[in-house]
Amino acid sequence: MSLPAVAAPGGPTLEVRNLRTHFFTRAGVVKAVDDVSFTVERGKVMGLVGESGSGKTVTGFSIIGLVDPPGRITGGQVLFQGTDLASLSEAEMRNLRGNRIAMIFQDPMMTLNPVLRIDTQMIETVQAHARVSREEARQRARDALGQVGIPSPDERLRAYPHQFSGGMRQRVAIAIALLHKPELIIADEPTTALDVTIQGQILAEAQKLCAQFGTALIWITHDLSVVAGLADDIAVMYAGKVVESGEVGAVLDAPLHPYTAGLIGSVPSRNRRGAPLSQIPGMTPSLLNLPAGCAFRARCPRAESRCAEPPPFAEYLPGRHARCIHPYIEEAVRA
Amino acid sequence: MTVFLLRRLLQAGGVVLVMSLLVFVGVFAIGDPVEILISPEADQIERERAVKALGLDLPLWQQYLVFLGKALQGDLGRSFVFNEPxxxxxxxxxxxxxxxxxxxxxxxxxxxxxxxxxxxxxxxxxxxxxxxxxxxxxxxxxxxxxxxxxxxxxxxxxxxxxxxxxxxxxxxxxxxxxxxxxxxxxxxxxxxxxxxxxxxxxxxxxxxxxxxxxxxxxxxxxxxxxxxxxxxxxxxxxxxxxxxxxxxxxxxxxxxxxxxxxxxxxxxxxxxxxxxxxxxxxxxxxxxxxxxxxxxxxxxxxxxxxxxxxxxxxxxxxxxxxxx
The missing domain is CATH 1.10.3720.10 (MetI-like)
Incomplete structure (x- = not known):
């Protein structure tokens, strides 16, 4: 059941290598995740950024092993503390889920079962992975609620999800994710549906918990400002591929890939007041039957004929990868 | 819960009342039971006595009121055929x-x-x-x-x-x-x-x-x-x-x-x-x-x-x- 002892103590918590997840639909193969690689170190926050439909969420579900048919992982490796998750049986994966790898979903209004009380939904999670009495499980649930800042947790345990606000529900979801002090949490746009103030509180909470328990965190979002404040590393996804990755400050200050540059340019606060907002022309391509070569070339200011060849994911600067044949190297070096 | 039940009870009473009226009129419109129940050989006097005994000589609205009055006491009438409640x-x-x-x-x-x-x-x-x-x-x-x-x-x-x-x-x-x-x-x-x-x-x-x-x-x-x-x-x-x-x-x-x-x-x-x-x-x-x-x-x-x-x-x- 249990995984082999933690690999090297200094090794990364998660290593994703050339992950591919494809959906085999009647209309054709949708390559939702197509060659995604990144590493998350212990206690670090990895920001996974991209537009809607770029494959961020599917990447998250692929790691935790919850890709539903017609989707299937068709290639690559997910190494969790050195163990290839593909080699585990479904029972072993289940033992991992919610226990050592937890996930937080985007819409807090939808993640809790409306007809079950909070205590039911928390206690079942505790008892799924630990042989403890109901009373002990309730204690742990109450402690977890207190930890994420829910007042009078004893009372709130007996409530139903509809008696909570969106922010409170997301806190409950986070508390559930924290029950077993997982080594890795995948947070899929957990603050997108919330007010800015609540978002700030939850981000601070997340940061604190990472530092406290050494939990590695994958924070999936389309909001660059969140990543800037929270993440240590960043991976930018476009059309199922990671197009750029590196240390968050370096990437945001001087992006290598034109798409990253466009994303950063599109953040309203970066533009001068009164000046027209800059934008990336066009829209994300359909993932169905994507042509070979760089998927961004139709929208890229630097596109040329060579872009029709698939660009390699190369390390242009130490620790900085990009999938582009003419990255902004000079600018990055100067920065 | 109690308020809910009380309100439902009142509503139910209304529904029953309306239904009783509809049913009564509807059944009245279907046909005259006298033709079926009383033997064709019976003479006029016997017929009239039977009709009176069944309460069918009264106008419809009176029949209905009589029915309602009895229904409130738990009596929904006697079967013409079996002569039982x-x-x-x-x-x-x-x-x-x-x-x-x-x-x-x-x-x-x-x-x-x-x-x-x-x-x-x-x-x-x-x-x-x-x-x-x-x-x-x-x-x-x-x-x-x-x-x-x-x-x-x-x-x-x-x-x-x-x-x-x-x-x-x-x-x-x-x-x-x-x-x-x-x-x-x-x-x-x-x-x-x-x-x-x-x-x-x-x-x-x-x-x-x-x-x-x-x-x-x-x-x-x-x-x-x-x-x-x-x-x-x-x-x-x-x-x-x-x-x-x-x-x-x-x-x-x-x-x-x-x-x-x-x-x-x-x-x-x-x-x-x-x-x-x-x-x-x-x-x-x-x-x-x-x-x-x-x-x-x-x-x-x-x-x-x-x-x-x-x-x-x-x-x-x-x-x-x-x-x-």
């Missing part, structure tokens, strides 16, 4: 129909829910397709034909089950019940199955649709992401969410079965209320018809109330009106 006549037959309807509904749930659940969880498996195809038959085959076929196969050819009647009964609190004896159960099996066929199909389809819809919900995926076992996800997280439509429909179906299982009762010569109402309509036995319909109205009101209360148990978001 109509209410008593119906209540005598009620256990037979009630146990048949209960048996059929129970069978629908016990057979329909698991099959629907399976078909919903594995929508593309050949077994599921088979279940769904068969359920179409359950919808579309006429009840009387299925009843006759059941008798042909199980009573005539195989000789396993008796084809008519209630069999041995046991008396409890003055009413006779079949389901407590082996012989009674054997007699009940075929008519109950016949009645259940449509309901099984209905429950299968409802359950399957509910499961398919619920499985896509985020909270189901979240439950899986928590590392719960598939059986816990299915039987706790999914199942409780699909019960609401099932309860609604099964509740109404149950009422419908009690009120209108005429065909099955006729085919299997089951001495229930359905046969009584058909016989009464044939001879225009007005008091029985009116009393019968009044009881059915009360029955539906009660079932709806129970269904509403069940909602509030199943879904915490449903608050019964008046419960602030």
């Amino acid at each position: 109509a209410l008593q006549l119906i209540l005598q037959r009620m256990p037979a129909t009630l146990e048949l309807a209960l048996g059929a509904t129970l069978a629908a749930l016990v057979i329909g829910l698991p099959l629907g659940l399976y078909a919903g969880l594995r929508p593309h498996s050949p077994v599921s397709r088979g279940i769904m195809a068969t359920s179409i038959l359950g919808f579309s085959l006429p009840t009387f034909w299925v009843g006759l076929m059941l008798i042909m196969v199980f009573a005539v050819q195989l000789g396993w089950l008796p084809s008519t009647g209630r069999g041995e009964t046991v008396e409890i609190l003055g009413t006779r019940w079949s389901f407590l004896t082996r012989d009674g159960l054997a007699h009940m099996a075929m008519p109950a199955l016949n009645l259940a066929l449509f309901k099984i199909s209905l429950v299968i389809r409802l359950t399957r649709a509910g499961v398919r819809e619920t499985m896509l919900m985020d909270y189901v995926k979240f439950a899986r992401a928590k590392g719960l076992s598939p059986s816990r996800v299915t039987f706790v997280h999914v199942f409780k969410n699909i019960l609401i439509p099932v309860v609604t429909v099964v509740g109404l179906e149950f009422g419908g079965t009690i009120a209108f299982s005429v065909v099955t009762e006729s085919v299997f010569a089951w001495p229930g209320m359905g046969k009584l109402i058909i016989d009464s309509i044939n001879v225009l036995d007005r008091p029985v018809m009116v009393a019968y319909l009044m009881i059915i109205v009360l029955l539906f009101i009660t079932i709806n109330l129970l269904v509403d209360i069940t909602y509030s148990v199943l879904d915490p978001r449903v608050r019964l009106e008046g419960k602030s």
